[in-house]
Amino acid sequence: xxxxxxxxxxxxxxxxxxxxxxxxxxxxxxHVPVPAQLVLPLAQHAGEPAHPVVSIGERVLKGQLIxxxxxxxxxxxxxxxxxxVVAIEQWPVSRRLGENAPCIIIECDGLDRAVxxxxxxxxxxxQSPNILFQKILHGGIVGLGGAVFPTAHKLMExxxxxxxxxxxxxxxCESYISCDDMLMRExxxxxxxxxxxxLHALRLDHCFIAVESDKPQAIRALADALSEVQDDRIAVxxxxxxxxxxxxxxxxxxxxxxxxxxGGLPTDVGCLVQNVGTAAAVYDWVCKGEPLISRVxxxxxxxxxxxxxxxxxxxxxxxxxxxxxxxxxxxxNQLIIGGPMTxxxxxxxxxxxxxxxxxxxxxxxxxxxxxxxPCIRCGDCAQVCPVLLLPQQLYWxxxxxxxxxxxxxxxxxxxxxxxxxxxxxxxxxxxxDFRSAKLRMRELADEKARAERAKQRFETRTVRLEREQLQxxxxxxxxKEQVKKAGPKAIxxxxxxxxQPSEPDKDx
Amino acid sequence: xxxTGIALVAGIGLSYAxxxxxxxxxxxxxxxxxxxxxxxxxxxxxxxxxPYAAAIVHEAAPINLCPPGGEDTVQRLASLxxxxxxxxxxxxxxxxxxxxxxxxxxxxxxxTHCRDVCPVDxxxxxxxxxxxxxxxxxxxxxxxxxxxxVDCIQMKPAA
Numbered sequence: 001x002x003x004x005x006x007x008x009x010x011x012x013x014x015x016x017x018x019x020x021x022x023x024x025x026x027x028x029x030x031h032v033p034v035p036a037q038l039v040l041p042l043a044q045h046a047g048e049p050a051h052p053v054v055s056i057g058e059r060v061l062k063g064q065l066i067x068x069x070x071x072x073x074x075x076x077x078x079x080x081x082x083x084x085v086v087a088i089e090q091w092p093v094s095r096r097l098g099e100n101a102p103c104i105i106i107e108c109d110g111l112d113r114a115v116x117x118x119x120x121x122x123x124x125x126x127q128s129p130n131i132l133f134q135k136i137l138h139g140g141i142v143g144l145g146g147a148v149f150p151t152a153h154k155l156m157e158x159x160x161x162x163x164x165x166x167x168x169x170x171x172x173c174e175s176y177i178s179c180d181d182m183l184m185r186e187x188x189x190x191x192x193x194x195x196x197x198x199l200h201a202l203r204l205d206h207c208f209i210a211v212e213s214d215k216p217q218a219i220r221a222l223a224d225a226l227s228e229v230q231d232d233r234i235a236v237x238x239x240x241x242x243x244x245x246x247x248x249x250x251x252x253x254x255x256x257x258x259x260x261x262x263g264g265l266p267t268d269v270g271c272l273v274q275n276v277g278t279a280a281a282v283y284d285w286v287c288k289g290e291p292l293i294s295r296v297x298x299x300x301x302x303x304x305x306x307x308x309x310x311x312x313x314x315x316x317x318x319x320x321x322x323x324x325x326x327x328x329x330x331x332x333n334q335l336i337i338g339g340p341m342t343x344x345x346x347x348x349x350x351x352x353x354x355x356x357x358x359x360x361x362x363x364x365x366x367x368x369x370x371x372x373x374p375c376i377r378c379g380d381c382a383q384v385c386p387v388l389l390l391p392q393q394l395y396w397x398x399x400x401x402x403x404x405x406x407x408x409x410x411x412x413x414x415x416x417x418x419x420x421x422x423x424x425x426x427x428x429x430x431x432x433d434f435r436s437a438k439l440r441m442r443e444l445a446d447e448k449a450r451a452e453r454a455k456q457r458f459e460t461r462t463v464r465l466e467r468e469q470l471q472x473x474x475x476x477x478x479x480k481e482q483v484k485k486a487g488p489k490a491i492x493x494x495x496x497x498x499x500q501p502s503e504p505d506k507d508x
Numbered sequence: 509x510x511x512t513g514i515a516l517v518a519g520i521g522l523s524y525a526x527x528x529x530x531x532x533x534x535x536x537x538x539x540x541x542x543x544x545x546x547x548x549x550x551x552x553x554x555x556x557x558x559p560y561a562a563a564i565v566h567e568a569a570p571i572n573l574c575p576p577g578g579e580d581t582v583q584r585l586a587s588l589x590x591x592x593x594x595x596x597x598x599x600x601x602x603x604x605x606x607x608x609x610x611x612x613x614x615x616x617x618x619x620t621h622c623r624d625v626c627p628v629d630x631x632x633x634x635x636x637x638x639x640x641x642x643x644x645x646x647x648x649x650x651x652x653x654x655x656x657x658v659d660c661i662q663m664k665p666a667a
Contacts, residue, residue, distance in 0.1 A: 451546035458558070
């Protein structure tokens with residue numbers, strides 16, 4: 001094995017969460033049939049929303065481009081089944097900001113006719129990295145781990161740094177979520193070949209696939225796939241099952257023992273992290289010509305009849321997905337998109353499943369949270385913080401709106417994992433406070449930049465006005481001098497000349 | 509011996525003071541200017557934020573003349589200058605910092621009055637041609653509103 005082996009790094013703090021994945025991993029991934037209607041948001045990725053390239057009433061086929069990337073950081077959107085575009089309008093979504101977002105609504109014809117699939121690039125080993133990057137860009141592939149950053153941009157930006165390792169993140173540390181686990185069990189070859197494509201595009205020789213130790217079946221499947229392709233550049237790395245070991249910087253720390261610096265990226269320590277689902281999506285697009293139009297999602301919780309993992313088309317509404325697996329139970333009360341720790345609760349099941357949706361969690365009752373009490377400064381939050389912050393101090397400064405202190409205590413490094421919330425004996429919603437403090441800090445910085453620009457423009461204008469005034473005074477002086485030079489008789493001369501008939505003109 | 513000691517203490521004291529206190533009034537004006545909201549709206553009676561800052565430092569102008577800055581700005585100025593905080597002389601009529609001017613272009617007659625009065629050059633247009641506002645640069649100072657002879661400028665919430 002040429003991939004270097006070294007001891008695992010350790011993670012400060014973290015929590016051992018209850019593992020609640022058995023229900024959803026009991027059966028194989030089920031395929032959700034074509035729904036009656038697809039809702040495809042234009043902004044399913046980080047960066048600029050895509051702009052629609054279809055018009056209302058147009059017929060589209062499965063895999064057809066319906067919205068193209070717009071701007072430097074963006075990703076295209078493809079139709080996930082065939083049908084007719086019936087509307088491009090605001091629709092409730094599960095985004096971080098805002099309730100509604102513009103979506104393309106497709107009424108499916110149920111035939112699921114595909115466009116002539118774009119030519120797969122095989123063998124990919126013969127292609128230059130640039131061709132592969134362009135290919136990945138056009139496939140609408142984004143990071144499926146949750147941040148949904150356009151993959152092609154992440155790869156291209158990474159090539160400017162000196163890289164050592166590619167790390168595929170198969171660590172699902174949140175309770176309930178098991179979609180990456182099932183993907184690795186059933187499509188290990190796709191993950192491994194995806195890794196080979198990424199290695200080739202990045203001109204790298206080492207790849208780790210990080211998997212938690214409580215996923216023996218996934219590890220076995222990966223090992224089988226690896227022995228099949230006989231690629232000794234790729235190695236599986238077992239990671240201890242601690243929340244939040246699946247966060248990007250934490251995976252890097254666990255696998256390589258290197259800490260990502262404050263405000264930096266994993267590329268600063270020579271690593272590029274991609275989700276295993278992203279690698280599989282790259283394989284599907286590059287080798288099979290299928291763009292990112294479906295994904296594996298965990299549907300679980302005690303509010304659904306039969307928890308399981310499903311492969312569904314992007315744009316299927318949560319209601320359709322839940323109907324397919326047997327509907328809600330009578331106790332269903334709360335709907336969360338994402339995991340219990342970092343997910344967001346939504347109020348309607350009309351929201352569509354998007355590229356980022358790794359989990360649909362339906363709970364019978366909101367977790368019991370006691371009433372908020374004053375901080376007793378016990379320090380439990382600092383013990384569990386995986387990025388070595390002091391949440392109790394940050395809380396203090398967030399309440400006081402003390403921006404310089406928040407900065408110096410590293411608020412921007414908070415990964416919002418929610419560990420401190422969970423252990424706080426006073427039930428203080430620390431993460432929510434930090435999130436809003438971060439937002440305020442950003443707003444403040446924006447305001448400052450705006451004021452600075454206005455100041456500069458005002459100063460430039462003042463200088464300009466002074467210059468113009470000086471110029472005018474100068475011209476006036478010059479004219480006065482001219483008049484003086486001509487003497488007092490000048491005006492009389494002019495008057496006289498104007499009285500005379502225009503005879504002197506003949507001379508000219 | 510005693511005199512040397514006194515001289516030494518005084519010297520240290522002076523050098524400490526000179527390093528801690530602003531070296532000159534210009535630097536103080538800049539510091540005061542930084543606390544002002546930079547709307548350049550002239551509601552304080554001075555032609556812009558920097559002139560007002562200069563007036564505070566040089567002419568001992570009151571520190572409560574800035575409506576868009578609000579009570580927060582008065583507090584910060586008071587603590588910077590060691591003066592007493594006082595209530596605003598005149599409350600803000602509108603929320604300038606979150607609004608931008610908008611020209612109804614079909615009514616604009618191209619008189620350039622608004623363009624000339626804009627403190628941050630955020631209005632573009634030539635004589636007898638339609639004018640428009642650079643929304644990104646507009647500070648919402650409302651100075652252009654009274655100058656428009658056909659009342660075609662209105663304030664809109666900033667995007």
